[in-house]
Amino acid sequence: MAEGFKKVSAVRGMNDLLPDLSYQWEALEEVLHRWLHLYGYKNMRIPILEHTRLFTRGIGEVTDIVEKEMYTFTDSLNGDSLTLRPEFTAGIVRSVIENNLLYDRPQRVYSIGPVFRHERPQRGRYRQFHQLDVEGLGFAGPDIDAEMILMTARLWKMLGLTDVSLELNSLGQLSERQAHRAALITHLEKHRDVLDEDGQRRLYSNPLRVLDTKNPAMQEMADAAPKLFDFLGDESRAHFETLCGHLDAAGIAYKLNPRMVRGLDYYNLTVFEWVTDKLGAQATICGGGRYDDLIGLLGGKPAPAIGFAIGLERLLDLWLQSQEVSAPAQCDVYVVHQGEAAGRFALQLGEELRDAGLNVLVHAGSGSFKVQMRRADFYQAPIAVILGDSEMTSQQAGVKVLRRDGQAVQGEQLDVAFDQLTNYLKDATAQTEE
Structure with missing residues (x-):
């Protein structure tokens, strides 16, 4: 500071x-x-x-x-x-x-x-x-x-x-309210001793609002006041x-x-x-x-x-x-990555998945796979995509289902080829919401 x-x-x-x-x-x-x-x-x-x-x-x-x-x-x-x-x-x-x-x-x-x-x-x-x-x-x-x-x-x-x-x-x-207003002022003038400070201030400038008082000491007077409906x-x-x-x-x-x-x-x-x-x-x-x-x-x-x-x-x-209003998942897919090549591909993959209509969070900054997976869990991501040096070599991403219908599950990690990844994740996301 x-x-x-x-x-x-x-x-x-x-x-x-x-x-x-x-x-x-x-x-x-x-x-x-x-x-x-x-x-x-x-x-x-x-x-x-x-x-x-x-x-x-x-x-x-x-x-x-x-x-x-x-x-x-x-x-x-x-x-x-x-x-x-x-x-x-x-x-x-x-x-x-x-x-x-x-x-x-x-x-x-x-x-x-x-x-x-x-x-x-x-x-x-x-x-x-x-x-x-x-x-x-x-x-x-x-x-x-x-x-x-x-x-x-x-x-x-x-x-x-x-x-x-x-x-x-x-x-x-207006003409009906004016006739009622005159009768109301006459009524309020007869009960000046009951009016509080607001009532005194509004007696001539805004007498209708005197009837809207929450002051218990004025309720009986207000109840006995002329009724506007009688002047309609x-x-x-x-x-x-x-x-x-x-x-x-x-x-x-x-x-x-x-x-x-x-x-x-x-x-x-x-x-x-x-x-x-x-x-x-x-x-x-x-x-x-x-x-x-x-x-x-x-x-x-x-x-x-x-x-x-x-x-x-x-x-x-x-x-x-x-009723309880539950916080929605912040994304459909959380992309976990390590290594320079995996980081570059993660950003490209995120854009491709967004083009396909999925909400995607790509991990930003450093952190081990374990730390990044905890972050995916924090954001309640249904699916994590895992990218590292071995995945870049094999051209296959690790895909792990973390939640179904908002509830955490223990799913196995599957390997999915890069060229099939977008379609696979669209189908997998739909299944986690069923």
Whole structure:
């Protein structure tokens, strides 16, 4: 280490994903991509960095995210205020508007990647964490709302998750929420003495979020508050009842939660959450809702939209509780070699085997045959190919089966001619996987 240089550690709440655990993420992401393609959703990749005003406009200036949690800085090169994305929806909508994606048809899109919030790190919640974000843009009816709930229910089945339950509500339309808001503020004003610091702060700026409190001292007051559902008009009720009818017909159980809110004016009609108690206190692993006014709010031609997000750290934690995800073998063939000629041939053989579709690790560096075979075992290689001076003279490689179906076996070493080696290893690899 350079003299005087202080060792650098990772930023608090931003964690390394080490090679020995990355296979778990890859296995989960493989399921997610397969599941999303079943429903015709296409991958969309947006920048991690956006102009700050996108989020202050798209998320809301009086939200905790904007007030307390965003990583915002001034670009020293041009003075722009920039922010690491704290969520996906605003950036996706910005891209949809900028690239005119709704010009001729609605869009089903999804994005996966890191998001950033300056929160107190805890289990399943970090300052850099990962989300899957799924959006249906340009769809107005309750059928797309139902599809999104049905598809998340299918995901839980694909992952073998059973202790996940659905909560559902309707936020109606803006005029209905405004009437409810006035009644709610009147109710909260009568109970000022019960409100905690957050409740006092949100009384006029974001009163809906007061109902979402976790403070036990405020529960009775929140339960007695006017219910938004009582202010819904005929169209909003019809939308919600049609959605519930779709879910009932599909056999999807749900709980009506009138205190589920979003607190931003562009959210409307359907909101839903999937919750579990398997991660300590009841945790939301998937939250979604309709936001028909956001595209217009961000400067686009008004269009309906709905989406949901899943926190992947929480989802992975839950998945690993329900089943074991085994680390795959890192290769199909491990090539062991000694001697200059054998080393040159080992590299050529590795390329030939890869051309044939096999995953190959060629031993790098020195080491006795015994040491190299231990390395092959460490990487859980099903087959080892052995090359030395005698093999180069005879033009025959030693081939030894080390594993079948992932289990170690004591196999004999066979000699295989170089010109038959590729075909032999393709067949032998297939047999070790049967």
